[in-house]
Amino acid sequence: MFDSLRLLKSAAKAEDLRKKILFTLAMLFVFRIGAHIPVPGVNTRVFAELINTGVLFGFFDVISGGAFKNFSIFAMSITPYINASIIMQLLTVVIPRLEQLAKEGEEGRKKIVQYTRYLTVVLAFIQAIGLSVALRNQHVLLSPTVGHYLLVALTLTAGTAFLMWIGEQITEKGIGNGISLLIFAGIVSRIPAGFARVIEYLKAGTINVFNVLLLLVIGAVVIAAIVAVNEGQRRIPVQYAKRVVGRRVYGGQSTHLPLRVNQAGVIPVIFASSIMMFPEQIARWFSNTWFGHWYVTYFAWGTAFHTIIYALLVIGFTFFYTAVIMNPLDIAENIKKYGGFIPGIRPGRPTAEYIGKVMSRVTMGGAVFLALIAILPNFVLLATRIPNIYFGGTALLIVVGVALDTMKQLESHMLMRSYQGFIK
Numbered sequence: 177m178f179d180s181l182r183l184l185k186s187a188a189k190a191e192d193l194r195k196k197i198l199f200t201l202a203m204l205f206v207f208r209i210g211a212h213i214p215v216p217g218v219n220t221r222v223f224a225e226l227i228n229t230g231v232l233f234g235f236f237d238v239i240s241g242g243a244f245k246n247f248s249i250f251a252m253s254i255t256p257y258i259n260a261s262i263i264m265q266l267l268t269v270v271i272p273r274l275e276q277l278a279k280e281g282e283e284g285r286k287k288i289v290q291y292t293r294y295l296t297v298v299l300a301f302i303q304a305i306g307l308s309v310a311l312r313n314q315h316v317l318l319s320p321t322v323g324h325y326l327l328v329a330l331t332l333t334a335g336t337a338f339l340m341w342i343g344e345q346i347t348e349k350g351i352g353n354g355i356s357l358l359i360f361a362g363i364v365s366r367i368p369a370g371f372a373r374v375i376e377y378l379k380a381g382t383i384n385v386f387n388v389l390l391l392l393v394i395g396a397v398v399i400a401a402i403v404a405v406n407e408g409q410r411r412i413p414v415q416y417a418k419r420v421v422g423r424r425v426y427g428g429q430s431t432h433l434p435l436r437v438n439q440a441g442v443i444p445v446i447f448a449s450s451i452m453m454f455p456e457q458i459a460r461w462f463s464n465t466w467f468g469h470w471y472v473t474y475f476a477w478g479t480a481f482h483t484i485i486y487a488l489l490v491i492g493f494t495f496f497y498t499a500v501i502m503n504p505l506d507i508a509e510n511i512k513k514y515g516g517f518i519p520g521i522r523p524g525r526p527t528a529e530y531i532g533k534v535m536s537r538v539t540m541g542g543a544v545f546l547a548l549i550a551i552l553p554n555f556v557l558l559a560t561r562i563p564n565i566y567f568g569g570t571a572l573l574i575v576v577g578v579a580l581d582t583m584k585q586l587e588s589h590m591l592m593r594s595y596q597g598f599i600k
Contacts, residue, residue: 193589200350203342204361210250210338211243211362215331217324223247223316240362242369247316249335252307254358256300257292257340259450262443264292269500293340300336304329352585353578360578363571377562387560394556395572398549402576405545408437410538412531416516433511433518435535438542439502441577444493445550445570452486478554487547494543495536504532549573 214220224245240253268274268288277284308325311317317324339358346354374391377383411432455471475482508528517523521530550570556562 193586196349196351196589200346200357203346203350203354204357207250207339207342207358207361208365210335211240211248211365212246213249215247215249215251215328217318217327218247219316219318220247223311242366243362249331250339252300252303252332252336253362254336254339254343254355256303256336257296257343257355258446260292260295260299262447263295264288266500296340297333297337300333301329304332307332351582351589353581356574356578356581359574360582363575374562383560383562387562391556391560391562394559398552398572399576401545402549402573403580405438405542406436406577406580410435410437410534412534413519414511414516415519416514433507433531435502435531435538436542437538438545439539440494440497440542440546442546442570442573443497444490444543444546445573447493447497448486448489448550449570451489452482478557483551483554487551490547490550491543494546495539498535498539498542502535504528504535507531546573 240250243250243253264274268278274288274291277287305325308317308328312320317328340355343354343358346352346357348354350357374383374388378385378388411434414431414433416429416431455475456477473479475485505525505528508524508531511517511527512523518527518530521527549572
């Protein structure tokens with residue numbers, strides 16, 4: 177504890193770092209204020225009751241920091257921006273023009289970021305329109321007219337655009353990882369409400385102390401596993417040959433190529449959740465038809481079919497997204513370009529095949545881990561008997577990952593100023 181206080185005191189001595197931290201906290205404070213500003217013309221009480229009926233909606237409320245349940249201007253959170261970023265990454269591989277921009281350095285990156293902003297606004301408006309129309313039959317909108325639909329949609333779209341701007345400001349003027357910190361702040365802000373709900377269950381006799389202790393033990397084990405997997409790497413040794421340029425000798429050193437176990441992060445879980453959410457939402461709209469009854473019976477959240485399909489989708493998207501962001505051919509070409517080689521492996525295609533083989537084995541471990549984390553709430557509910565706990569494995573994965581990245585950002589700032597860092 178005293179070491180932490182001493183390190184924080186050392187960090188406060190760096191004026192620019194102190195300004196970055198204060199600016200980040202100010203932006204997060206603005207985000208929390210906006211989470212309690214309701215959209216005009218919406219019956220928030222009826223909407224809150226609607227949210228309490230579904231685990232899926234409850235998870236979205238955790239991600240948005242309660243903004244979704246309040247149906248505030250930040251109800252859609254930063255989700256459209258995340259979807260737009262994922263789509264742009266996939267299109268960069270498919271469209272040659274975008275691939276060329278990605279290789280043009282800083283200027284190309286700025287253009288891709290600009291395209292991502294435009295796509296975010298389009299996706300946010302489409303999602304807001306769909307959300308407004310879907311709430312018509314639930315008597316959430318006070319005046320279900322076309323003009324009111326547009327008002328709600330534009331308000332939600334503007335809220336998402338403002339959150340996107342806040343995230344970019346934190347990245348540029350704060351401590352970095354702006355979008356991730358917004359999601360982190362939204363999830364962490366719901367922890368007190370989760371503890372209060374557990375206390376209410378204890379007082380009502382719904383659960384006992386053993387259930388709470390079991391939940392804490394499971395949470396500690398999951399956090400330790402997430403840290404281990406996020407920091408886990410498979411290091412492939414790379415040797416660079418010596419080059420003589422004039423009177424100087426370059427290269428000749430040994431290094432390694434790090435392949436992370438969880439290279440895809442939480443993106444596969446977001447992909448799989450989006451796909452599983454669509455038919456469930458359709459079934460809710462047509463709950464009185466044969467499709468609604470059939471889906472609820474066999475594929476609703478928590479059923480065996482839903483759990484198996486969800487886990488398989490997470491595994492599949494992990495391999496897919498890892499292949500998109502880590503191309504073995506490009507890695508092998510870059511190693512060969514700078515005079516490097518993997519000991520015992522010929523440069524060129526054999527190197528790419530070797531990297532691809534190792535990457536597949538490493539990715540399999542990460543994919544299975546992500547699948548287990550995604551379906552963890554099902555087993556936690558069975559083990560602890562604590563209902564309506566949305567702070568599950570996916571939320572822990574996001575929180576721990578963002579916390580580790582933020583600590584590394586602060587560590588780099590500290591080391592540049594010859595201060596002892598936070599991480600030993």
